[in-house]
Amino acid sequence: MVKQKSKLIDIFTNNEQEILEDWMREQIASITYRKDLLTEAELRTQSAELMGLMIAASRSGNVTDMTTPEWKPVLDFLAATSKTRAAQGFTTQETATFIFSLKQPVFARMKSELGTNASALAEEIWIATVLLDKLGLFTAETYQKSREDIIRRQQRELLELSTPVIKIWEGILVLPLIGTLDDSRTQVVMENLLQNIVDTNSSIAIIDITGVPEVDTLVAQNLIKTVSAARLMGAHCIISGIRPQIAQTMVHLGVAFGDVVTKSSLADALKYAFQQAGITVT
Structure with missing residues (x-):
């Protein structure tokens, strides 16, 4: 120096x-x-x-x-x-x-x-x-x-924009997921969902995975984390979009969502959510 x-x-x-x-x-x-x-x-x-x-x-x-x-x-x-x-x-x-x-x-x-x-x-x-x-x-x-x-x-x-939380009815939220669900995105998903549960005072949240290409052990674990976090906030979660290929893969991997309600389509999930909320749509 x-x-x-x-x-x-x-x-x-x-x-x-x-x-x-x-x-x-x-x-x-x-x-x-x-x-x-x-x-x-x-x-x-x-x-x-x-x-x-x-x-x-x-x-x-x-x-x-x-x-x-x-x-x-x-x-x-x-x-x-x-x-x-x-x-x-x-x-x-x-x-x-x-x-x-x-x-x-x-x-x-x-x-x-x-x-x-x-x-x-x-x-x-x-x-x-x-x-x-x-x-x-x-x-x-x-x-x-x-x-x-x-x-x-x-x-x-971009992650926040790709994980919108939509209030489709009083007390009911829908979170459509598209693409892979890694750890960093899971964190954003949880933060957005939990904040919207608080902001809208919702009791039911539908997580739709129709746009998720595949569900492996990691994705399943991240979904369960999100559901568990929502439950701690007092919200009941429904996972929709379980396609036949995804169901077969999950059985093969031994992956289970436990007592989480799952539906094959978003329409079925909405129907179930309305029933749970005592809402009649005509």
């Missing part, structure tokens, strides 16, 4: 405006510049703010150790910028280029001021490279984590 005092802070401080202008030209000329997502004025504001924060942090004399308190404002700014760009639709490369494009302007200014001293020039270029590489990698990592968070949230939202 480089600990000696670097001339980089003087180069930044004495040439702040020139470096900023060169940096802006580098970013705007780059193929990664997304003028559809970020205006030139917004880019200039972000670049100028980061330059100011870097100069302030560098005044401590340490320009390569990002763990010191002086660099926290810089990292916080980059983290916020990365998260914003992730949400806006920037790619990892486009986000990281925000930092890496600063290399050329800084190196050019170093060459201008230290060109006659090859040893000092090489040393300062190395220090600047370490600094900008660390900041660039931090930016890319933060961006990636933000993208992963966005993807997880979108996946959960």
Whole structure:
């Protein structure tokens, strides 16, 4: 780790405006510049703010150790910028280029001021490279984590959309399931069903698995979990959509729903639910 005092802070401080202008030209000329997502004025504001924060942090004399308190404002700014760009639709490369494009302007200014001293020039270029590489990698990592968070949230939202709970009658809910029922989706199904039982004060819930391609041991266990959770909320559950193929598979696997009422179709389940609720439909 480089600990000696670097001339980089003087180069930044004495040439702040020139470096900023060169940096802006580098970013705007780059193929990664997304003028559809970020205006030139917004880019200039972000670049100028980061330059100011870097100069302030560098005044401590340490320009390569990002763990010191002086660099926290810089990292916080980059983290916020990365998260914003992730949400806006920037790619990892486009986000990281925000930092890496600063290399050329800084190196050019170093060459201008230290060109006659090859040893000092090489040393300062190395220090600047370490600094900008660390900041660039931090930016890319933060961006990636933000993208992963966005993807997880979108996946959960899609799961919620794919498991609608429908109130078809006073006190009666229907939960039509389509596709596989894994552990993560089971959690969403239970949360949605239980919340709707509370919100609608329903006493009967029909879980229709007509759209579930196959019922194996795992799916059956997840269905039983959902039924058990609903029972704890005071609701009676009915499972409908037990097709002949599914019934045969369940017998073969030794899977049983216990005392849970099952019906071959949603129509039969509705008829049974109406009878249990004392509802006569004419």
